[in-house]
Amino acid sequence: MNKQRLHTDPTHYNQLTDRYSPPSDMKTCLLRSFWVGGLICTIGQGIMDIGIHFLDMSVRDAGSLCSIVLIFTTALLTGIGVFDKIGQYAGAGSFVPITGFANAVVSPALEFRREGLILGLGAKLFTIAGPVLVYGVGLSVIVGVIYALFIH
Amino acid sequence: MPNKRIGQQTIELPLRPALCGNAAFVGNKEGEGPLAADFDFIASDELYGQESFELAEKQLYLDAINLAITKGSSKPEDVQFLLGGDLLNQIITASFSARELGIPFVGLYGACSTMAESLCIGGMLLDGGHADEVVCAASSHFCTAERQYRFPLEFGSQRTPTAQWTVTGAGATLLSNAPKSPPLAHITHICMGRVIDLGITDANNMGAAMAPAAADTLLALLADTKTTPNDYDLIITGDLAQVGYDLLVQLMREQRMPLSPEKYVDCGLLIFDREKQDTHAGGSGCGCSATVLNAHILPKLQSGELRRVIFMATGALMSTTSSLQGESIPGIAHAVVLESPMGGRKS
Amino acid sequence: MTIALMYLKAFLVGGLICTFGELLVLKTKLSPARILVCYIVAGVLLSAVGLYGPIVSFAGAGATVPLTGFGHALCQGVIFSVQESGLIGAFTGGLAATAGGIAAAIFFGTLVALVFKPKAK
Numbered sequence: 082m083n084k085q086r087l088h089t090d091p092t093h094y095n096q097l098t099d100r101y102s103p104p105s106d107m108k109t110c111l112l113r114s115f116w117v118g119g120l121i122c123t124i125g126q127g128i129m130d131i132g133i134h135f136l137d138m139s140v141r142d143a144g145s146l147c148s149i150v151l152i153f154t155t156a157l158l159t160g161i162g163v164f165d166k167i168g169q170y171a172g173a174g175s176f177v178p179i180t181g182f183a184n185a186v187v188s189p190a191l192e193f194r195r196e197g198l199i200l201g202l203g204a205k206l207f208t209i210a211g212p213v214l215v216y217g218v219g220l221s222v223i224v225g226v227i228y229a230l231f232i233h
Numbered sequence: 234m235p236n237k238r239i240g241q242q243t244i245e246l247p248l249r250p251a252l253c254g255n256a257a258f259v260g261n262k263e264g265e266g267p268l269a270a271d272f273d274f275i276a277s278d279e280l281y282g283q284e285s286f287e288l289a290e291k292q293l294y295l296d297a298i299n300l301a302i303t304k305g306s307s308k309p310e311d312v313q314f315l316l317g318g319d320l321l322n323q324i325i326t327a328s329f330s331a332r333e334l335g336i337p338f339v340g341l342y343g344a345c346s347t348m349a350e351s352l353c354i355g356g357m358l359l360d361g362g363h364a365d366e367v368v369c370a371a372s373s374h375f376c377t378a379e380r381q382y383r384f385p386l387e388f389g390s391q392r393t394p395t396a397q398w399t400v401t402g403a404g405a406t407l408l409s410n411a412p413k414s415p416p417l418a419h420i421t422h423i424c425m426g427r428v429i430d431l432g433i434t435d436a437n438n439m440g441a442a443m444a445p446a447a448a449d450t451l452l453a454l455l456a457d458t459k460t461t462p463n464d465y466d467l468i469i470t471g472d473l474a475q476v477g478y479d480l481l482v483q484l485m486r487e488q489r490m491p492l493s494p495e496k497y498v499d500c501g502l503l504i505f506d507r508e509k510q511d512t513h514a515g516g517s518g519c520g521c522s523a524t525v526l527n528a529h530i531l532p533k534l535q536s537g538e539l540r541r542v543i544f545m546a547t548g549a550l551m552s553t554t555s556s557l558q559g560e561s562i563p564g565i566a567h568a569v570v571l572e573s574p575m576g577g578r579k580s
Numbered sequence: 581m582t583i584a585l586m587y588l589k590a591f592l593v594g595g596l597i598c599t600f601g602e603l604l605v606l607k608t609k610l611s612p613a614r615i616l617v618c619y620i621v622a623g624v625l626l627s628a629v630g631l632y633g634p635i636v637s638f639a640g641a642g643a644t645v646p647l648t649g650f651g652h653a654l655c656q657g658v659i660f661s662v663q664e665s666g667l668i669g670a671f672t673g674g675l676a677a678t679a680g681g682i683a684a685a686i687f688f689g690t691l692v693a694l695v696f697k698p699k700a701k
Contacts, residue, residue, distance in 0.1 A: 086452050087445055089484060091432035098433060098441040101479040103394040105606050110391075111599050118598025118646070119591035125641035126590040130583075144644055144653070145680030151645065152681060156688035159387045162699035168389015173601030175389055176612045177619060178594070178645045179681060184389050185616070186685040190693035192385035195285050202693050206686065209388065209613050213647070214682070217620035217654050218674050224628045225658035225670025233662055260700075279700030286700075376700050386698045390612050391605070435609065 110172055117167070117174030125151060125178070148179050155183035160191065185210040237360070240457025242450070243424045250359035251416035252352075252571070253409050254305025254368075256297040257528035259520070260375065260401030266505045271528035272402075273300055279376055279401055287325065290374035290403070294319070294330045297403040298370050301527075305407035306414040307366060309334055312407070314358060316351040317370035318342045319519055320378050320399075327370070336368065344548030345443075345472050346426070347371040348404060348523040349567040352544070353423040355408045356569065365410050372403030373518030382436070382553060395438040397474045397517035400504060404523025406531070415574065418534035422458060422570040426450035428550060430563040436556050440477025440501075440514055443547040446564035447473060448484040450545060454568050455490060462492050466539045469530060470566075471522030471546030472501035474515030500525035500546075522546040530571075537575035544569050586640055593639035597646040616647055623651020628659075653677045 089097075125147045132143030158164040164184050168175050175181060186206055193205035207214070237245050257272045264275030274296065281289035294317075302309055315334060318341040319326035331338035343350035351369035358364045376386060378399040384390055408420075429446040447470055455461060462468060462485075473481055478499045485492050500522045501515035526544055533539045545568035551560065604615050626632040632652045636643040643649055657677025661669025675682070 087429070087449050087484065087488070089431065089445065089487065094431040094445065095433075097480055097483055098438065098476070101483065102438060102441065102476050105394055107606055110606060111602055114602035115595040115599040118601075119595025119642075122594025122639075122642040122645045123587050123591045125594075125645035126587055129641055129644075141677075147641060147645065148678075148681035149684040152684040153688050156685075156692045159389075160692035160696035162387060162696075165387050165389045169391055172391040173605055173612075173615070174595075174598045176616065177598045177601040177647055179647065179650065181389070181612070181616060182647060182650070182681070183685050183688070184387070185613070186689040187692050188385040188387040188389075190689045191387055191696060192380050192698050194693045194697075202690065206689055209384070210616075210685070212613060213616050213620050213650075216617050217624060217651055220621055220624045221651075221654035221658045221674035222670050224624060224655055225662050225673060226667065228628075228659055229662045229667040229670055233666075376698070386700070 113170055114172045114174030117171035118177060121151070121175065121178045121180055151179050152183040155180040156187045159184050159187040182210055182213060240453070242453040243422055243457035244357065245422050246356050246360040246420055248360045248410060249419040249421055250356050250408050250410060251412040252406050252418045252420070252531060253412035253414050253416045254301040254303070254307065254407030255417055255527040255531045256300035256304060257404045257524035258293045258297045258402060259524055262375070262510065263400055263402055263504055263524070266510060268504055268525065268529050271532070272524065273528065279374070286374055286376035287321065290319065290326045290372055290377050291329045293374070293403040294326050294370060294372045295333060297372070297405040298330065298334065298368055301368060301405035301407045304414070305409065305412065307407060307409070309336055312336050312366050312368050313364040314339055314355070314367040315370070316341060316355050316367060318347040318351070319372045320344065321381060326372055343565060343567065344550050345517060345519050345521065346546040346548030346565050346567050347519045348526060349471065349544060349546035349569055352406065352408070352420065352569045353425055353567050356420040356423050359408055359410050367408050368405055369408060370403065370405035371519035371523040373399050373401070373520035375399045375401045378518060392513055393437045394513055395435070395440070395476050396513045397439055397472065397501060397515055398505065398512035399518040400516045400521040400524065402520035402524040404520065404527040406527055415535070417531040418571040418573060420569050421572050421577070422454070424450055424454040424457065424568040426566040426568070428563045428565050430561050432561045434559070434561045436551065436562065438476060439517055439549045439562070440474045441480055442549050442562035443564035443566065444473055444477040444480035444484060447477070447481050447545060447547050447566040448488065450566040450568050451485070451543070452488060452490065454543065454570070462490060462496060465496065465541050465543050467542040468492060468497045469526070469542060469544050470499045472515070472517040473499045473547060474501040474517060475507070476514050477547070478502060503529065534571055534573045537573050540573045540575065541577040542571050544571055589639045590642035593635065593642035594645060597643070597648060619647040620651040623648035624655045627652040627655035650678060650681065
């Protein structure tokens with residue numbers, strides 16, 4: 082019963098799969114992520130300049146303002162169902178900037194709202210973005226300890 | 234007791250159970266596709282008047298089953314088994330529908346192969362004399378499947394060209410030994426597939442993961458019944474989509490059982506206009522083969538336009554857990570041979 | 581003129597950092613979630629060895645808005661706090677420096693989830 086009917090080994094089949102799977106259009110993808118990513122950063126620069134020159138903020142506070150405004154805008158665009166279309170178009174152009182972090186927080190919150198406020202929205206908020214904080218913050222503590230013990 | 238098994242995997246059904254009621258309910262994207270005119274009902278939005286997408290899928294499922302029973306001139310209380318499944322965890326669509334129908338329920342999970350799996354088991358129940366009337370059903374919903382298997386709907390990620398689009402829709406078929414309405418088709422043979430895995434791990438390339446299983450089942454059926462692809466008017470696969478379609482053609486060519494493009498179609502390629510509807514490789518999901526079979530194929534068998542076909546739905550049997558743990562994707566395919574009430578051969 | 585140049589630099593550097601992420605997506609089949617983690621880790625490490633600071637001075641938001649900039653902020657926050665208050669700063673500095681972004685994501689995320697419903701495609 083368990084005799085091999087299909088005379089195809091996985092290596093050969095993997096080659097076939099590569100042959101018949103259309104590749105992504107590399108040039109278009111890279112170009113799109115470049116201009117959208119660049120544009121988001123340019124807008125960020127604009128927000129920082131407004132903070133520094135018109136609101137008398139420190140560079141650090143202006144940086145926070147920039148994050149907050151971009152995150153708010155992303156949250157809104159995610160809510161009205163526009164951000165996923167930008168993401169489909171731009172790929173890394175929209176998920177590498179802070180906008181991607183915001184979208185990763187908002188989209189599961191929105192999606193799992195039906196499962197309740199605590200275990201749905203509250204618990205799922207960081208399902209995608211959580212690892213970013215875990216490894217980012219974790220590593221920064223290590224850097225801080227090394228700095229405090231050996232360099233400072 | 235006569236042995237109805239022929240060959241290694243195929244079972245002949247001498248009573249030729251009839252498919253006598255069909256229904257296909259779909260979402261609005263499917264309703265904008267090339268098969269729009271064939272469906273029984275096209276929902277105006279993906280919520281289908283319900284509170285959640287899960288409830289919407291259940292309602293589509295329920296409505297399709299009820300319509301299939303009605304079109305077969307029967308009543309739910311006369312139906313002895315409900316055989317069905319869907320893609321959600323613990324197949325809640327099927328079991329929650331069964332809760333409302335009150336028909337004895339056999340829950341099935343064959344991923345996207347569920348429609349063919351339920352027809353196989355339904356056919357055997359009827360041919361074995363264990364039931365007179367059973368209903369088979371399968372469904373999927375883009376919004377419920379997407380969040381279970383991939384990312385939340387509003388997450389802005391890119392789809393690769395090999396990715397497939399889960400069909401929103403439910404299909405149901407009433408099977409009977411003594412049809413009360415003119416039959417649409419008869420099941421003459423069934424072939425239940427083995428789980429085949431040639432090591433594909435890319436969850437965005439389901440067609441490639443399932444094509445070897447399709448080839449394995451098809452070869453078994455052809456060998457057991459001593460037929461070739463030319464003996465059938467059409468071979469219909471479930472949701473291999475473009476990548477899987479090309480791979481199955483290639484695999485069958487290597488096995489010296491070539492499929493001709495005029496006689497081989499895939500439901501995932503029929504249901505959407507891939508260019509205009511941006512569905513990449515094509516449709517997928519239990520609902521894909523279930524709705525295309527019921528809406529598009531069965532009427533052609535009834536009219537005699539098609540006389541003898543193989544309907545073979547394929548499934549990818551992975552879960553999000555197995556994918557995260559790095560397991561490759563096992564595939565399965567089940568096949569049924571369907572013949573027109575006007576005879577299996579054109580005169 | 582210098583302002584226009586600053587914006588051009590932000591556009592080019594920001595765009596390039598994103599393009600590299602897209603290249604990773606296409607070449608390695610890493611999922612976006614994994615790439616985001618790689619970016620923040622890279623940001624912390626580059627900042628710790630003093631390589632990311634010069635990029636920020638050169639490109640401004642072009643370097644701070646991508647997620648590597650988030651890592652840079654974590655790292656600089658920690659170093660700043662250690663200078664102020666010693667070892668305890670290793671634990672307090674990172675989140676303090678990035679508090680605005682994280683709190684905004686939690687707050688606006690919750691708000692949006694309460695107001696809107698997910699849309700079908």
